[in-house]
Amino acid sequence: MLLDTIDGPHKLKGLTIPQLEELAGEIRQFLIEKLSVTGGHLAPNLGVVELTLVLHYLYDSPKDKFIFDVGHQSYVHKILTGRMNQFDTLRKYKGLCGFIKRSESEHDVWEAGHSSTSLSAAMGMALARDLKGESNKVVAVIGDGALTGGMALEALNHIGHEKKNLIVILNDNEMSIAPNVGALHHYLGKIRSDRHYQKAKDDLQYLLNKIPAIGGKLAKTAERFKDSLKYLLVSGILFEQFGFTYFGPVDGHDITQLRDILEQAGSVPGPVLVHVITVKGKGYSPAEADSFKWHGITPYKIESGQVVKAVGPPMYTEVFGDTLIELAEQDSRIVAITPAMPGGSGLLKFADKFPGRMIDVGIAEQHAATMSAALAMEGLKPVYAVYSTFLQRAYDQVVHDICRQNANVVFAIDRAGFVGPDGETHQGVYDISYLRHIPNLVLMMPKDENEMRRMMKTAIDYNDGPIAIRYPRINGLGVEMDEVLKPIPIGTWETVRDGDSAVIVAIGPMLQVAEEAAELLKRDGQQVRIINARFIKPLDEQLLLSLAEEGIQMLVLEEHAEQGGLGSAILEFYSRHNIYSMAVRIVGIPDQFIEHGSIKEQRQEVGLTAEHVASELTNMLPRRRMRVTGQP
Structure with missing residues (x-):
């Protein structure tokens, strides 16, 4: 096999076009086989095989800089740059990252897990090259979905103004994760047809x-x-007005066409945009037929395309989608908003049921936030469904347009906490810190899927400003569901286990960890109380004051950054009330980025385990020596 001989991009230079075409087929088969075991971003990578081959064939990485927008379409790049033998560890703990990772290879020059950043990065590298008097190529690869992001349009404007030598490859497959929306998408459609x-x-x-x-x-x-x-x-006029020389459209699976166009693009002074048409999932019929499903896929059977799924309770995302339909049937004000993630946010069934009340704005988190505020001010009940890590992009709009104006927007914050294989760019472990200090906002997190449903009812009934529910990327516990949804009184916590030795204040899935820790300590005669701090803001101040009067030792347990999280909020509360006698220990995520792996492995790395929590409580309660190994 040709692929076995490729241990770096230099091995491509002497290949003929037929050999490159043969190699493309081998790479596709390699990806299909490997990802059937590990899972990963299959469809995006199958779509860029020829494009990535030609880039490495023509140019000289790492001298020439390849910048992949988002980076989940970089598997072919990893294969060609000497990492083929690591693919058995793809997205596993301490294994090969599913995105570009600078520490992995000198060929990885820019890291990104969020879209629309590549053009700004390319402009920075082109400016640096010229300031240093160098002459290397800078090539940015961006998808048509990512091009709708406001940051990408800002960069296009600046690049066209500066006239730096820079190549932008628009990988146009008519899909980001979900079908693209907007005027720019329709404009690209006109170009494809001409x-x-x-x-x-x-x-x-x-x-x-x-x-x-x-x-x-x-x-x-x-x-x-x-x-x-x-x-x-028509063709390309928008980009030429931005100051680019436009080439295309070109068939992204025709190696000869790609070579000729990219050779020509490399010799043109100033910024160049090469419009490449590709098929997402190319070469594997299940992925071609449903590129949304196969964008990021769990292990599957190659022959049938059947996905291997674990049987168990529904994920919180599914509970959210089903409950929103139930509530929308009763309340015509409800409108769902998503920034290009209708499937990932559990809204596909809602879109089928209420097509006129489902708004996908594309990759435009900031626009979605401000638009939600306006919808609320006009008497509707917008539910903004967004991943925790993507809501970071709309911080100013959350502060300025939603919370400052006290708009009745519901935030459904998915992927709160660790996210597993997607790793550090997608960890939802900062949202408490960047939300709880904003005036007017209510912030909650459920302990199980039934409480999730109750919180959704609470949020829809709440009309005094913005309210947010954060929930994890895991399955529920399989608890019994209430037939009739009832709201939860704002700012109230609940005691789920009695005890007088110490108290664990926990949120979300950490309640389970707290229960397990309490069982370990029970074997040594310690009775640990557990409190479900379901409202992160406002805090249950009466309960906190009563705990202070009791003088009980407290451990705060949260799957969130320790700085600025629930534990910080509790310490701030006691400080404001001049209460300094409370011993409060925070167990959360330390001041570091946590890389990819399973959620269990990520929790073990930072000590979010029953054994570690029990050990911490042991140190707080030195009255007796306690066993915390889990052995009777």
């Missing part, structure tokens, strides 16, 4: 230059006519 512009422009240039003596002058003075031709034939 392949005549580049040929017409080149033919005009050629004919004018063939005229003896005066041809060159005519070519120079014909620019206005060529501009008219651009407008007449």
